[in-house]
Amino acid sequence: MKVLSIDTSNYVLGIGLLDGETVMGEYISNIKKNHSVRVMPAIQTLMEECNIKPAELAKIVVAEGPGSYTGVRIGVTIAKTMAWSLKIPLSGVSSLEVAAASAGRYFDGYVSPFFDARRGQIYTGLYKFENQVLQSVKNDRLVMSADWVTQLNELDSRILFSSNDLKLHDEVIKEELGDKAVFAEITELNPRPAELALLGRDKEAVDLHTFVPNYIRLAEAEANWLKTQETKN
Template identity: 30%
Template structure:
């Protein structure tokens, strides 16, 4: 990752993510949303993304020359979907001559899901309490794209476990062991499963025996603003990715490739 000179304090950042069923696009200024569109329909992402970008720019009175950086969700998630945003971001970054930075889709999902959850359930979140946030994106066959983050405030969660594809059953047991091995003062006050939770709610509920009301399972669809906030933070520290070597984080083979490898 390159470490160029920091961008100016006032900046506009275009944020994109197509790794999930949500086609998420936002234009940010200093981490604040100027305009945002989150459209659902995974099969239409490739057709709609450029027109959505144009619509967001127009609605925020933003010219191409006003954009000073592009933040893009690099997955993991949909194999095809993830490539769409990354390709669009690299193309626009090259055309507009602006830096680009890749953002973990799971980090954005954890951030947005936690903020969404605590806004709806403020009485369950105390100041300074340790919260573990587990974002989920369904990966079929009992698998999820997931990671583990922690937050004690409403700022961006920090990472405890890397993005990966995991069996949900195994992941629950790993979380149980981690909780049991954590010093009492560092144990989470609450655990929040956020994101694509519906197919995995029953498995996640197994933690209820150990956690009781400290367990929260919240359905949440990714919003582009959180890709933008995380991207803005990286730009402010002088981070950016090489436009040509930036690639999606697939974490697994495409189904067609996996099927091909299974053939004798």
Template identity: 30%
Template structure:
């Protein structure tokens, strides 16, 4: 089994190759250039350096959202193009599950928070103690204060848990989180802070063995938030 994983839902362009349970390549770029310039050259480089060609792959995996609207579309459009031309199956995993998987099997909860701009975060809290991330709340776009309130409530229901905050939203709203969660929270260290293509590949391999593939033509990003025009339209009505 050889899986190509593409992660473009944040400012990171991530590509990984998973061969029979082993990560044989991971490229993580979080530096200025945009995804449309970097993604395909990085895919090409990854395959070349591992001496594979696209036809050797078993499947392509992507993070389906939430995240940067444009980033999600570049990733998905690229994956659709690759799969349509090659006949490879496509696997999609929610971004926040991929992020939570950075701390798989940990007794800490994974509080995944991506900066959604406009004073909102895309958020979800996962129990990762069993390996696969199990959501304790629905994925949502809310003000960081709402995330705090909901998560404090969860923590009070479940008792003694501590939470690790992952994602760029943890940095943007660090002060708020520190003053709200105090000792019950840890901000993820730098190497765990972003969704990783390697974690995506690992989760995708599970779906691959279950034959859980997407309809390539119909698949769309999981935006969570509607466009501004649609939101304003509903407000005016």
């Protein structure tokens, strides 16, 4: 079963190809460039390198958010379009779940991946591996980082934090959690598209017509527009 995975939910662009129990290839970059003009060439290059034709794909898996509003939308739109044109199933996986799996597979404790959401806020959730299966302990959410670590301090366990935005929040984490806080190595911070493919390989397929990204919150521009409309009414 050949699975193509697509992650454009943050600065990291990840494309993966999984064939059964074999990772055929991955493309990962962590640079501030427009995903919209890079994702299709990246998919094409990886598939050509792995000698895989589109008709051979059995499934597509996409990181469904949260993350960058534009980035999430790009990945989901491309994944839906490809799945529809190839007539193959599509599954969505939480972008935070992918980050947790990429950093915490062999960590003995909880894993808290996060993405910066500005103004002291983060997108985050809490995960833990049980018998090599990733379990969600606390649902993905948008929360102040200070409030989040206060909640986590109630846990009697070490917590692994993984994020390319660690430097923006590490002081808050250290101050509240002390030795309970463990920070992932820099080589573990980019969510791996192979993990995305593996997480979504056996997951139930979505309805292509109703599947939408999980933004968790409205984009700032949309939220401001709604406030303006409420004022007018």
